[in-house]
Amino acid sequence: MAVVKNPTVLRRLRYGNVERVLQVLRRQGPSSRADVATATGLSRTTLSAIVGQLLADGVVTEEPAGPPSGRGRPVHRLTLNPRSAQAVGIEVGRERITVAIANAAHEVTAFAGTHHAQHSDPHEEAGAALDLLRDLASREGIDLAGLGGVGIGTPGPGDTSDRRQTVADTVSEALDVPVLADNNTRLAALGEAIWGAARGSGDALHLTLSYGIGGGLVAGGLLFRGAQGAAGELGHISVDADGPRCWCGGHGCLEQVAAVPALLRAAGRRSWERFTDAYAVGADTERAVVDRAALAVGRALAAASSTANPRRIVLGGEVADLGPGFLRPVEDAFRRYTATRVHRDVELVQAALGERSGALGALALVFHESPLLAGYATADAAAPEEAAADHAS
Template sequence: MAHDHEGPLARLRRGHEELVLRQLRTHGPLSRGELGRLTGLSRTTLYDIVAALIDGGAVVAAVPAAAERRRGRPVETLSLHPGAGQAIGIDFARRAVHVAAVNVAHEVIGSASAPHGAGLTWGKRVDLAARLVGGLAGGTLRLGSLSGIGVGVVGPVHDAPTTDASTPDTPAPGTSGAERADSLEGASRPHEDLPVLLRKRFGVPVLLDNNTRLAALAEATWGAAAGVQDVLYLRLSHGVGGGLVVGGALHRGAHGLSGEFGHITAEPGGRRCSCGKDGCLETVASIGAVLDAHPAAGDLAGFLAALPVDPAARRVLDDVGTRVGTVLAAVCNAVGPHVTVLGGELAEAGPALFEPVERALSAHLMPVSRPGIDLRPATLGEVGGALGAIALVLHDSPLLTRYQTPNSVE
C-alpha cells in the first residue's frame, strides 16, 4: 500500500509552485503583478513561492536593459531558467521541412529549413528533420525537463494533439489534386505514422496539429501579435487558411477544422473549389488563382515585380484584397479579435494588398468596430509553423510538472 508522505500544506505549496511554473512556461517572461493576476495567488503567497523557485534555480529574475526601461522604477520580470530544457518544433510542409528550437524561457535558439522532392517518404522526411535539429545550436540541444516535440502537418488533424495521434488520411480541404498527392506520397496514413516515427527517433512525446493553425499560434507568441490574447491569422499561399487564438489558446474546433477561412464563400456562383463548393475565397485569393487572373506574370515573383508598373496586376490584387477584406470582416464580426495578421507569400505584395484589405474591412465591419481595426503583416515567415509547434508544447504539454534545477540538468 502506498503512503503519502507529504502533508496537506506541502501538497498545497507544491500545487502553487506548479501553477507559477505553468504560467511561465505558457506565457514566457512575466512580472510579479502579471503572475498574480494569472494565478490568483495572494501577494504574500506569490512572493514566497517565487523566492523559493529563484533560490532553487528553476526561475530567474531579470531587470530590463536601460534602453528598454520606461520612466520610474524598472519592473523585474521572471522566467524559467533557460538551461532547464528546450522544446523542438518541426513543420512538415508540402515540399520542405522547417525546424526550430526554443528554451523554456521562450528564447528562440535557432531554426533551419530544407526543401525536398514530392516523393520523399515519411521516414526520410523524419531523417531530414533529425539532421536539421542536430545542427541547431551547434549540436548542443538537450530536451531536458521540457522533453517534447511539436509537429505541424498539412491537412486537418481531427483529434486533440497527442503522442498517439491517429487520424484518417485526409488532405487539407483547400488542396488541389496535385497537392493532395504531394501530401500523401510516401505513407498510407501520414498522421497516424508520423508521431510513431518521431517518438522512435527522439524518444519524447509528440504533439501534432495543422501547420497553418500553428503559424497563428506562433504569431501570437513571438510574431506580429506577440502577447495578444485574441488573434485572427490568415495565410494567402498556394492554399488559403488560417487560425484563431482565443484567450491566448489555440482554437481547434470540434473536428479540427477551425481556421478554414479559405472555404468561406467570397464569390457566389464562382469557380469550383477543390473542396467541392463554388466561389470559395481560395478560388480567388490563392497564388494559383492570382496567376490564373494575370497569366502574363508567369510566377509569383513575376507578379510581385509587375505590381509597381503594371495597372492590370494592380487591379487583380485590388480585387483579391477586396475579397479578402470582406471575408475577414465577416469573421471579425463573429469572433472580435484584437489583432488580425495577414501572412503567406502573397502578403509580400505589401501595401498593394493591405490597402484594399483595410478598405473592405472598414466597409464591412460593424461601425462600432471600425476604430479598432488592427491589421498587421506576419513577421515569422516560413519558420512560423515550426515555432507554432513549439508554442503547442509550451501551451498544452503537462511535461514540466517535475522541474529540474540547473544543477540537475545533464
C-alpha cells in the same frame, strides 16, 4: 484535432512533479533545495530523486551560492541550465523543414531550416527533421536529454491526417517524448500570436495567402479548433455565390479568388515572379486582379471578424508580401463590411515571423497543450504574469 502520443500515467505523474520544480526555478530564479521543497510541498525523498534526475539530464545545475559564512556547509543553489532543451517545435512544410528549440525558462535558444523535396515519404521527412534537430543541438551545445515534448506542424486539413500521424509517431519513438501535431498554417497563427505580429493581443485572426489559403483563430491566447478541427479555415469562406466547386466541397471559396494560382490564372501569367514584376511597374491587368482579390479577402475577413471579434488580424504569404497596394484595399473593404464596434480597434498587420512562424507555433503548442508540460501552466495560468510583475517591482 491534434495528434497526441500519450505518455503513461506514471510518466505524467512524475513529470508533473518535475514541472513543479522547474516552475519554481523559472519564477524565483536560482533557489536552494530547501526553498524548492517549501514552494512545491514535495517531500525530501521525492525532491532528491527529481533533482538527481534533472542534474543527470543537465536540465539544472547546482553551485555554491557563495563562500561559506560562519559554520556549516555553504548553501547550494539550483539553477535552470539555459543550454538544456525542454521543448522542440518542428514544421515540415511543402518545401522546407524548420526546427526551433526552447529551454526550461521558455526561451527560444536555437533555430534552423533546410530545404526538402516536396511529397517525400513521411518517414523520410521525420528522419530529415530529426537529423536537423540533432545537428542543431550539437552545433549549439544544447543537451536534448531533458526534453519534455515536441510539437509538429505539417500541411493538410486541421483534423487528423495519416501523413501527419506517421511523422509524429516516428519523431515520438525516436526521441521517446510525447508529440503534439497540427496543421502548420494554424500553428503559424499561434506563433504570430505568441511571438510575432499579434503578440499580446490574445484574440487574433491569421490568414496565409500563398499557393493555397490557410488560416487560424487564436482566442484568449489559445488555438481555437472547433468541433471537427476546421475552425479558422478562412480560405474556404465562400466569396462568390456563382463560383465553381472547390476541392473542399464548397463553392466560390476565397482560395479560388485570392490564392497565387487564382491570381496567375486571372492575369494569364505562368510565374509569380513575372506577375509581381508586372504589378510592381503598375501593369493594369495585374493591378485589377490584385484589387479584386483584396476586395474578396477584406469581405471574408469582415465575415470572420463579425463572428470572432479579433483584436489583430495578421496577413502572411506571397500575396500579402505585395505590400500596401494589396493591404490597403483589404483594410478598406474590411472596414466597409463590418460594424463599427467590430472594426474600431482592430489592427491589420503583416506577419512578422516569416519562415519561423510554423516551428515557433509548434513550440507554443507544446507549452500550452502538452500532457507533460502544460498541466501546471493551465492549472496555474496566472503564473507567468505574476512572475513578470515580481521581476518588474
